[in-house]
Amino acid sequence: MIRQGVLIRGTNEGITVYLHEECEFVVILSELRDKFTNAHDFFRGASISINSGERSITPEEKMALIDLCQDYELSGVEFVTRPEVQNVSQKDPWITEGETLILKKTLRSGQRVTYKGNIIIIGDVNPGAQVIAVGDVAVMGNLRGVVHAGAQGNTDAEVFALALQPTQLRIAHCIARSPDGFSVKKKRRMEPEKASIKEGIIVIEGIED
Amino acid sequence: MNIIKKLSFKENSSKNVAKERLQFILIHDRIKLSPRELAEMKKDIISVVSKYVDVDENELEMSLQRTESNMALQANIPIRSRRN
Amino acid sequence: MNGKVIVITSGKGGVGKTTATANIGTALAMDGNKVVLIDADIGLRNLDVVMGLENRIVYDIVDVVEEACRLEQALIKDKRTKNLHLLPAAQTRDKNAVNPAQMRNLANELRKEFDYVLVDCPAGIEQGFKNAIAGADDAVIITTPEVSAVRDADRIIGLLEVEGLKEPRVVVNRIRMEMVRRGDMMDLEDMIEILAIGLLGVVPEDEDIVVSTNRGEPVVLDPESRAGMAFHNIAQRIQGKDVPLLNLEKEKLMDRVKRIIGLS
Numbered sequence: 001m002i003r004q005g006v007l008i009r010g011t012n013e014g015i016t017v018y019l020h021e022e023c024e025f026v027v028i029l030s031e032l033r034d035k036f037t038n039a040h041d042f043f044r045g046a047s048i049s050i051n052s053g054e055r056s057i058t059p060e061e062k063m064a065l066i067d068l069c070q071d072y073e074l075s076g077v078e079f080v081t082r083p084e085v086q087n088v089s090q091k092d093p094w095i096t097e098g099e100t101l102i103l104k105k106t107l108r109s110g111q112r113v114t115y116k117g118n119i120i121i122i123g124d125v126n127p128g129a130q131v132i133a134v135g136d137v138a139v140m141g142n143l144r145g146v147v148h149a150g151a152q153g154n155t156d157a158e159v160f161a162l163a164l165q166p167t168q169l170r171i172a173h174c175i176a177r178s179p180d181g182f183s184v185k186k187k188r189r190m191e192p193e194k195a196s197i198k199e200g201i202i203v204i205e206g207i208e209d
Numbered sequence: 210m211n212i213i214k215k216l217s218f219k220e221n222s223s224k225n226v227a228k229e230r231l232q233f234i235l236i237h238d239r240i241k242l243s244p245r246e247l248a249e250m251k252k253d254i255i256s257v258v259s260k261y262v263d264v265d266e267n268e269l270e271m272s273l274q275r276t277e278s279n280m281a282l283q284a285n286i287p288i289r290s291r292r293n
Numbered sequence: 294m295n296g297k298v299i300v301i302t303s304g305k306g307g308v309g310k311t312t313a314t315a316n317i318g319t320a321l322a323m324d325g326n327k328v329v330l331i332d333a334d335i336g337l338r339n340l341d342v343v344m345g346l347e348n349r350i351v352y353d354i355v356d357v358v359e360e361a362c363r364l365e366q367a368l369i370k371d372k373r374t375k376n377l378h379l380l381p382a383a384q385t386r387d388k389n390a391v392n393p394a395q396m397r398n399l400a401n402e403l404r405k406e407f408d409y410v411l412v413d414c415p416a417g418i419e420q421g422f423k424n425a426i427a428g429a430d431d432a433v434i435i436t437t438p439e440v441s442a443v444r445d446a447d448r449i450i451g452l453l454e455v456e457g458l459k460e461p462r463v464v465v466n467r468i469r470m471e472m473v474r475r476g477d478m479m480d481l482e483d484m485i486e487i488l489a490i491g492l493l494g495v496v497p498e499d500e501d502i503v504v505s506t507n508r509g510e511p512v513v514l515d516p517e518s519r520a521g522m523a524f525h526n527i528a529q530r531i532q533g534k535d536v537p538l539l540n541l542e543k544e545k546l547m548d549r550v551k552r553i554i555g556l557s
Contacts (some may be wrong), residue, residue: 110336112385127347128338128384146350167348177348180372180509222476226474228483231440235487246296 005031015048021055023195029064034201036199047076076103078115099135107145109130114151127167136160146170155197162208164193170201171195176202232272239280240246241272263289290292296327296404299411299531300429300454304445306416308437309466312502312512314413315343316521317433319511322377326408326454329368329378331399334415335390335426338382344371345509346379355383358395364402373514374556378407390421393427400428408529415475418452426453430462433493433531438468438479447488469498470541481538484548496520497541 005023009016019028023054029108036043049125054179057065069077078101082205114117118135122191131137137149143161148167148170168177174197178196192207237244251269258264270285301314313456314330324330332340335355335364341347352367357380364380371377380403394415403410414425432453436446446463453461465484472478485492499520505512512521524541529536 110384130385168350177353180345180348221509224473224476224479224483227438227440227479228487231443231487234440235443238444239451272487287343 017050019052025061044073045075049078051080159195162192171197174202236273296407298400298429299429299431301433302414302425303435304449305442308435308442310435311339313435314411315511316524317528318375318411320513320525321409322374327376328409329407331380331412333412334507335382336387338384340413341381350381353381353383355386355390358391392425396424397428432458434461434463435468461462462491464493465495496523
């Protein structure tokens with residue numbers, strides 16, 4: 001019987017939750033729920049990183065953890081898994097399991113998310129907010145702030161958004177900015193678009209269903 | 210009604226209210242006197258001065274004058290008449 | 294070159310500091326000066342938006358003081374006016390990201406290259422204010438004809454004195470002559486008497502300001518605007534020229550008729 005399925009540490013980077021590699025997932029989930037319950041105020045609004053160490057977690061388990069964090073009003077969850085997973089080629093399909101930060105919130109002016117992998121935001125990115133990823137960025141919402149994909153120079157990185165209207169869009173060392181002038185764009189319906197580098201410049205194209 | 214109000218009550222215009230309030234607030238801010246102490250001081254000044262002259266209590270005006278190096282408290286006390 | 298560093302401050306928020314900085318800076322550049330605007334409102338930057346330059350920002354003031362980039366890299370050229378540059382604030386940091394010594398260095402670095410360095414100060418009297426005034430030679434205080442704004446301006450004058458900025462000048466913003474005439478707004482004389490400092494200019498309330506801020510174009514670019522003219526005059530006085538105050542009494546014919554027959 002393992003007594004501690006989860007271990008919570010505060011570091012300079014924030015709060016990290018370590019998952020025991022052999023403990024059963026249901027035990028981990030209930031221990032984490034207890035910890036969240038006991039220190040609800042502490043965790044509310046916090047962004048944590050979940051380190052699963054040598055343990056492999058299934059997509060269902062991941063969703064369960066995300067749901068739990070949402071129930072307790074955390075603002076973000078980051079998953080850190082086995083180190084070798086982080087070294088997958090940047091050419092792989094862009095939502096790479098294990099090195100993707102999933103954030104379910106609206107990023108407001110002054111907020112900034114950086115991550116060494118890919119970032120998925122389920123919500124809007126408002127003007128004045130920044131999203132910076134070493135890999136790709138996907139926004140399931142309106143992207144109006146500043147976004148930088150391939151922040152360490154990966155020119156294959158891409159930016160995807162349900163509505164792509166960034167103040168400024170950077171991929172690797174390329175910068176594209178929104179057109180000057182006063183324009184209130186009101187799109188009647190969301191038109192998913194994708195930005196990538198083609199022949200040295202940033203190109204934005206629609207995505208067929 | 211509106212027109213009459215405007216013609217007759219120039220002295221009570223909101224501008225004058227603003228100016229007066231501001232002068233009091235600034236006295237307080239600059240010399241750290243609370244509004245109550247200020248009111249007491251005003252009362253004391255009036256009681257001293259009215260020993261000698263008949264003053265119009267409601268017309269007393271106080272303000273702070275800032276010069277380069279210091280501040281001066283100015284009290285403007287309209288006199289009704291000289292006491293005999 | 295030994296340019297002048299001028300901080301634009303107010304104490305109270307919302308009186309038009311940022312608009313004034315953008316417009317005075319643009320007017321100075323239109324007069325042929327080399328001008329740089331520093332947004333010192335770290336964490337709540339806005340000068341970029343008023344200037345319509347928000348989509349050009351790559352580096353900001355915090356990157357410069359932390360030496361993440363060179364100063365020249367962070368300076369954004371204005372898109373309309375020659376010789377005008379912006380050093381944007383950081384949006385994702387807080388006021389403590391820059392300290393007064395760094396600000397002083399920055400100001401001294403910039404005065405070598407520019408005729409005028411205008412610093413847009415954050416509202417309040419805390420760290421952000423102390424940083425913003427650190428390198429300044431002169432201060433311009435923006436206020437409006439309201440009790441709260443004048444009171445805060447008075448507080449700021451006192452604090453500036455302590456920091457050695459002995460002769461700040463005031464800009465009275467958003468004055469509404471029709472209200473002054475009705476006796477429902479303090480006039481210039483009232484305010485100057487109370488604050489006892491020099492008047493740098495007076496700017497009428499002007500709907501053009503809202504429109505120009507929407508567009509991200511300083512109102513001084515609009516030759517028809519009354520507020521724009523007022524800011525041009527202020528820029529002239531900063532350059533040491535003697536320009537009479539804008540005649541705010543000029544009123545529309547209809548207003549005049551209304552006033553004479555007692556309707557307004």
